[in-house]
Amino acid sequence: MTAENPQTTTQPGALSHLKVLDLSRVLAGPWCTQMLADLGADVIKVERPGAGDDTRHWGPPFLKDAQGKDTDQASYFTACNRNKRAITLDIALPEGQALIRQMAAQSDILVENFKVGGLAHYGLDYASLQALNPRLIYCSITGFGQTGPYAERAGYDLMIQAMSGMMSITGRPDEVPGGGPLRVGVALTDLFTGVYACSAILAAIEVRHRTGAGQHIDMALLDVGMAILGNQAAGFLNTGQVPQRQGNSHPSLAPYQDFPTLDGAMLLAIGNDGQFARFCQAVERPEWAADPRFASNTLRVKHRAALIPALEAVTRTRRTAQWIALLEDKAVPCGPINDIGQAFADEQVNARGLVVNQPLALAVCAQSAIKSIATVASPLRLTATPPVLRRPPPALGEHTDEVLAELGLDAAAIAALRARRVL
Structure with missing residues (x-):
């Protein structure tokens, strides 16, 4: 991280008064909660004991140790889990569910991306937790939303890029070499869903200032995929003309x-x-x-x-x-x-401090043989309350004892839960 990076500040972030319970995994939900964490919110990420978030294992590429050798930890996870505290907890067990309820009662925001109805089996759905904490803002992220004929389907970014029409306008025309529909090179609808979810949460916070009440937010990847068609959707809706792929050229501008x-x-x-x-x-x-x-x-x-x-x-x-x-x-x-290497070598990218390196805790270094993790800096540049860098992407369960101690559990109680494989 360069000296010019505004995220070197140690002052409290804009959202330092908020607590977030993060029950999401993979990308859309974690991207949302990382944005909240970068802005100062205390985000507690809950993961499955022993396995954790799927993206901890989505490699290659893998993180490298001090000797430059691959570890067993995928780099994917580091893209969207900075500034969070991580605990392991089995929510399929009654004791795990009780701990989630206790944390939800003390939280401002909960973000989850289980299938529709998935958390209701554990008594952790919005209605159940809202009864415990009427101020809770509960954000559900699914592929197709809480309603409609596809509500119970699993949704992945690649599916949504295909179904929304995004792939139909990405790539070269069929008649030229290499023609055909293509996905965007990153999980675009996941990322945009995370950004939209963060915006919706901040709007709900503002409403809560006036009413004192939280609410349920229903975010769907398909909804977002359709929304980000932008001018291409506007063109179709108002003319009936279906946009076509045309490579890198623009349908409305030349050259x-x-x-x-x-x-x-x-x-x-x-x-x-x-x-x-x-x-x-x-x-x-x-x-x-x-x-x-x-x-x-x-x-x-x-x-x-x-x-x-x-x-x-x-x-x-x-x-x-x-x-x-x-x-x-x-x-x-x-x-x-x-290419991405050339982009990160660009003088403007360096001047803006867009690469940040965060050292890992000594105990994590000893366990993983990884000394530090590099991530892309937050693009949110608030002059009075800029994003803050407090923690690197956490090791699996790194903060379990710390978080449970804050709930009032002593060392013996935590050890007993661990012995029963709740943690």
């Missing part, structure tokens, strides 16, 4: 895509006529801006087939870095197409 260069490729993202005119001047083709086929964005989109080959002939004459140097002071959006 707005990748272009070949002398040593690879670059991105041009020209969004208005002024930018296009400045580009034409820079490449010594001012006549293009006055050409009746290209004089406006609408015309450029209409005559894309003539425009793009003409531009490609010019962009092939310089290296990517030369194009960026030529255009960056002319307010023409242009950039490289980085």
Whole structure:
């Protein structure tokens, strides 16, 4: 973490007054609760004894020890579990259920992503816990929501990208080499569901300030997958035209895509006529801006087939870095197409302190042979109450004794629970 990173602050975060009980696993729920944790909330992550969150085992890649060798701990888990305290608890056992109720009674927020009705079997559904704590904000995250014909189906990001139409607009057209529907390279609907869930929780907190009452939040990956179709959905709903895949080009803008260069490729993202005119001047083709086929964005989109080959002939004459140097002071959006390694080496990424390294507790280091964990910094940059870095992604059950002691259990009681495999 660089010295410029605003998350080096030790002051309390914006949500330091809130307690969150995190019964979620994999990505959407943990992404939501990590956002809350980064903003200062005390998040208690509950995992299955012995196994933990599925993503602890989703590798490769795996975390490496001090000698650079793979451990048995997948890096996936570290992406969305920073700043949390982790306990192990078997909620299938009555004693485990009783402890969840005790924690829920003292919590502001509960986040879970069990199948619809799954927690009702244990008496841990919203109605049961709301009776214990009327102020509880209970957020359920499922594939298809609490209602509708698909409510009881399991939902995964890949399924939702396919069902929502996202894959139908991602990739190259069928008629070109490599054509066909593709998923986005990260679990996009999971991540967006986590962000939407966090927003809904913060809205419910605001309502509770006025009413004193919590509420149930029903988040569905399919709902989010449809919502984030954005302008593509708007186009279909208002014209009836089904959007098609067109690679890296934009359905409503031109030129707005990748272009070949002398040593690879670059991105041009020209969004208005002024930018296009400045580009034409820079490449010594001012006549293009006055050409009746290209004089406006609408015309450029209409005559894309003539425009793009003409531009490609010019962009092939310089290296990517030369194009960026030529255009960056002319307010023409242009950039490289980085791989992730190149992105993290970028000077702007480093200046913003987007990589953070957190040392592990000594006991965890001894157990895992891992000294520290690197994660991507929170992009939330609040000037008065910025995100805080308190804890690295936790080891399985790392804080079980600490959390249960806060509930009033002594060492003997905790040992007895562990002996009965409740913990």
